[in-house]
Amino acid sequence: WKALPILSSDALSSVAYGTEQILTVLVVAGSMALWYSLPISGAIVGLLFLLILSYRQVIDQYPGGGGAYIVSMDNIGWFAGTIAGASLLVDYTLTVAVSVTAGAAAITSAVPILHDHAVLLSVSFVLLIMILNLRGLRESGTIFAFPTYMFIIGILSLILVGIFNVLKGGIPANVPPVTSHLPEGLTWFLLLRAFSSGCSALTGIEAISNATPTFRPPETKHAARTLALLGVLLATLFAGVSLLAYLYHLTPDPKQTIISQIAEQTFGRTIPYYYVQATTALILILAANTAYSGFPLLASIMAKDKLMPRMFMTRGDRLNFSNGIIALSIAAIVLILAFGGDIDRLIPLYAIGVFTSFTLAQLGMVRRWLKHKPTGWRTKLAINATGAVVCFIVLMIFAITKFHEGAWLIVLVIPMFILLFSQIYRHYQGIADELRLDRSTEKPVTQDQLLIIPVGGVNRVVRNTISYAKSLEVEAVALYIAFEKEDQEKMKNKWAEWDPGIPLEVTYSPYRSVIQPLLDFVDQMKARNKNCQITVLIPQFIPRRWWHNLLHNQTALMIRFILLWKRDVVIGTVPFHLKK
C-alpha cells in the first residue's frame, strides 16, 4: 500500500502546524484562554469527518479524478470553474511554501544554530524539490512511502508516552484551569479566529480525490477506504497533539515549534526527540513534493481548456511539464521571500485557497445530485450541502477575521486570476476564429519569389547558403553590409573573382548596424517587385557544442526575430555544421 502514505503526506503533515496556529491566536488573550484550544480542536475534528464524508462522494462520482476545478466546471459552470482553478493554483503554491517553511522550522527547532538561516533553508528545499522533479523523479518510488509511516509512528508514540507521563506524574500544576465563562480579553472574534487558524490542519485532504486514478482497481473503493483511514489517523494525531500541548501548558515560541516543545518535554533532547523532528521535516518536504505532480497536471488541463498559456500543455517531451514545475517553484520562492518565511502569515492565504476549493467542490456535487438524482440522492445531497454550507461559513470566518493579515491579498489575487484566464481564453478563441478556413474555397495560391542572402564575406558558410539558393532555382541576390568604406570595393572584387552565379549588392553602414540596412534593403526589393514574396536566407554555422552558441549567432537570432516581426518575409536558416 503505497498510495496512502504518498497522497496522505499533504494532509497528515498539517499536524505539524495546525495546533500551533490555534495557540498562536489564543495566547493573545492570556494563559486562561489556552483551555479553549480543546473545544476548538474538537470542532475541527468534526469538520474533518464532514469533509471526509463529502469527498468520498466526489471519489465515487469522479473515478477519473475530480479536483474542485473539474467538479465545478462540470456541474456549475465556467465562472465557478475559473474560481476553483485559481484557488487550486493558489493552494498548490502555498502547499509548497507552507510545507517547506514548516519543514525548515522543524529543523531549526532541533538545531538552533540554523535559526537565522530558516529562509535560506526553505528556499533551498524548494530548489532541491524542483531539480529532482525536473530530472523526472517519480513519486511512485517505494522510498517515498517510508517518511509518512515513520511520521505516524513517531507522533503516535509521542502522544502515548506523553499521556502516560502525565498520568504517572499527575497533570502538572501549571495547567491552565478549565473555566466556563470567557476569560477577560478572549472575545468571540478571537475564538473564531483561532478556529479558522486551526482549520489549516485540514489542508491537503483534497489530494486523494484529485488522484483517484492512481489507485489499484477498483480505484474508487481503494480511494474511499484510504480517505476514511486518513480521516481517522489525522483526527487522532491532531487531537493528540492539541491535548498534549494543553496538558504541558505550552505557548508558541518563535524559536521552537509546538511539536518540538512536546517532544522535548516528553523525551528530552535524546534520539526519540530527533526522530520526531526529522520525520516531521521529511513528511513536510514530501507534502511539498505532492504539489509538483498536482500543479503541472492542473495547469495542463486548464491549458487544454484555453485558460492557461499553451506552454503548460503536457506533451510526451516533458518539456511543458517542466514549465509547470518551474513556475510553481518561482511562485513558492517569491511567496517565501515576500513573507520573510513567516508561516503565520502564509497560513491564512493557504487556508483560504483550500476552503474556496472545498466549498466549490461541494457546491458542484450539490448541483450534480439535483440534476441526476440517482438512487439515495437525498442523503448524498444532504451531506454535500452541509459540507458546502459549513465550508462557506469557515471561508467567511477566514475572510473576516484574517482580512488584515493577508486575506485581502487572496481577495485581490483570485479576481486577477479570473481576469487573466478570460483574457487568455479570448485571445486563443480570437486566433482560432481568425485562422479558420473554408476548405472548399480557400486553396493555396502561388506567388513570385525572391531570395535575399546577407553575406559577411566569402567563406564556406556563405558557399553553403549560395548552393542552397541556387538549388531552389529562384531569383536570388546577396547583400553585403560594409562597416568601413574601403571594404565595399574589396568585397566586390572577391565576389567577382569567386563568381558564384548570384549577383551581389553592397551597402555601407557607418554605425556598424546590420538590422536597419537589411530592413531597408528588404523594403527596396519589395518596392521593386510588388507582388513578390521575399525570403531572407541566413547562413548560420552550428558549433559542435551547444554552449559555443554563447560565442556566436546572437546577431542572426536578432535579425530573424526582428525581420519576422516587422516585415512579411520568410526566414530560412541554412546550417553549416562545424566539425571542430
Added chain:
Amino acid sequence: WKALPILSSDALSSVAYGTEQILTVLVVAGSMALWYSLPISGAIVGLLFLLILSYRQVIDQYPGGGGAYIVSMDNIGWFAGTIAGASLLVDYTLTVAVSVTAGAAAITSAVPILHDHAVLLSVSFVLLIMILNLRGLRESGTIFAFPTYMFIIGILSLILVGIFNVLKGGIPANVPPVTSHLPEGLTWFLLLRAFSSGCSALTGIEAISNATPTFRPPETKHAARTLALLGVLLATLFAGVSLLAYLYHLTPDPKQTIISQIAEQTFGRTIPYYYVQATTALILILAANTAYSGFPLLASIMAKDKLMPRMFMTRGDRLNFSNGIIALSIAAIVLILAFGGDIDRLIPLYAIGVFTSFTLAQLGMVRRWLKHKPTGWRTKLAINATGAVVCFIVLMIFAITKFHEGAWLIVLVIPMFILLFSQIYRHYQGIADELRLDRSTEKPVTQDQLLIIPVGGVNRVVRNTISYAKSLEVEAVALYIAFEKEDQEKMKNKWAEWDPGIPLEVTYSPYRSVIQPLLDFVDQMKARNKNCQITVLIPQFIPRRWWHNLLHNQTALMIRFILLWKRDVVIGTVPFHLKK
C-alpha cells in the same frame, strides 16, 4: 569644464573610504597605533604624485585613449595584454560594487533606520544605474558635473571648519600620543597592511588616461592639465580627512563611516552634515556610473581582438553595448551579495585589480621608451620605471598582507580569465580556419530538394505555408502528427476535401511528443532520397503584440532549435501575421 568632474568622480570618491581603510587595520593594534595613519597617508600622497606623473606620459603617448590593456598589448605582448584586460574587467566590476556599497554606507550613516537594508540599497543602486544606462543615458549631461563640485566644496569646508575648531578649542585631550617607537602589537606587517589598504584611495586615477579622446582639443594638453588638478585635489581631500580623523581620535564604527563621524563632530546633525553625506553618496554613485561606459567599451575592444565573446562587440544597434551593461551589473550584484555588502572585504580585490593595471601600464611605457627613444626619453623612462617598480611593490604588499582576506581570489580569478580568453581566441581562430575557402576552386554546387511541412490541422497558417511551398516549385510533403488514433482518419479526410496539391503523411504519437516523430520522419525521407537536401518549413503565426508570444510558439522554437542541432536540414519559418 565638464570633463574634470565626470571623469574625476571615480578617483575623488575614493576619499570616502581611503582613510577608513587605514584606520580599520591600525585599530587592531590599539589606540596608540592610530598615530601612524598620518605617515601612511603621507606615503600614499607621495605615491599619488608619482602615479600622476606617470599617467601624464601615458596621455601624451596615447591621445586615442590608452588603458592598461592597449598600452600593454601594444608594447609588451599578448600575455601581458590579457592580464591587463582581466585586471581592468575586475577593476570596473569592483568600481561598481565598492562605490555603491560605500554610497549605501554614507546613506545609512545619516539615516540609521536603513542600516539593516544596506545590501538591498546597494543592489538597488546597481539596478538603477543599469536601467538608466540601458535606456541610453549620456554621461555628457551637465547635471553630472554638479555632484563632483558639490562634493569637493563639502569636504573642503568640512576640513577647514574642522581644523579651525581644533585650533580654537585646542587639540582634544584624548588625541593618541605621537610615539617614536612602534607600540606593542603594531608590527611591520600590520603597518604595511594599513598602507596597502590606504592605497584604495588611489583607485580611479586611471580613468582619465582611458578617456583622453573625450576632452576638447588639444586633447592631450587638456587631459594632462585635468590630471594634474585632480592630483592636487585628491591629495588635499585625502590628507585633510586623514588629519581630521586623527585629531578627532576616531575609530571605525560599523554603523557610521569615518566621513560621517567627522561631519557629525564638526557640524552636529545639522544641514551641513546632511549635505556632506548626500554629496558623498552622489559622487560615489556617479563613480559607479563611470564604469558603465568603460566596461562595455573595453569588452568591445577585446571582442574585436577575439578575446571576449562576439556578443560584446559594439554595434550601431546598441544591442551589444547592452550586453556589456548587463554583464557588468550582474557581476557587481553577485560580488555585493557574495561579500554580504562588506566593503572591507571588497576593497582588497579592488585595489589588487587596479594596481595590476597600474603596474602593467607603467611597464608598457618603459618598454615603449626603450624601443622608440624619443628626445628626453631618459627622464621619461626613469619616471615610468619608478612607477612600475613602486606599483609592483605595492601589489606584492597587497598579495602578501591581504592573501587570506580575499587576495587569493584574484590570484585565482586572473589566471582563469586568461585561460578563458585564450580558449575564446582559439575557438574563433579555429572557426576562421575551418570556414576559409579557395575562391578559385570551391564554387557553389546544387542539390535535389525536398520540403517537409509539419501541419497541425487545416487552417490559414497552414494554407499560407503550403502556398509558399508550391511557389518554390520543389517536391514537398506535409506531415501531420496525431495524438489520438481517431484523429488520423479525420485529418486525411479534411486534407482530401481541401485538396491543396501536396501529399499528406500521417503519423501517430501516443505520448503527445512532436519532436521525435518529426526527427524520425526526416530520417525516413533522407533514407529514401539519399542525395537530397531537406528543408522543414514551419508555419508560424506572428501575434500583434510581442508579449503574446508568451502564449504561443514555444514548440516551434524548440523544433527549430533541435532540428538545426541534430540534423542537417534547413529550417524555414513562414510567418502569418495576425490582424487581431
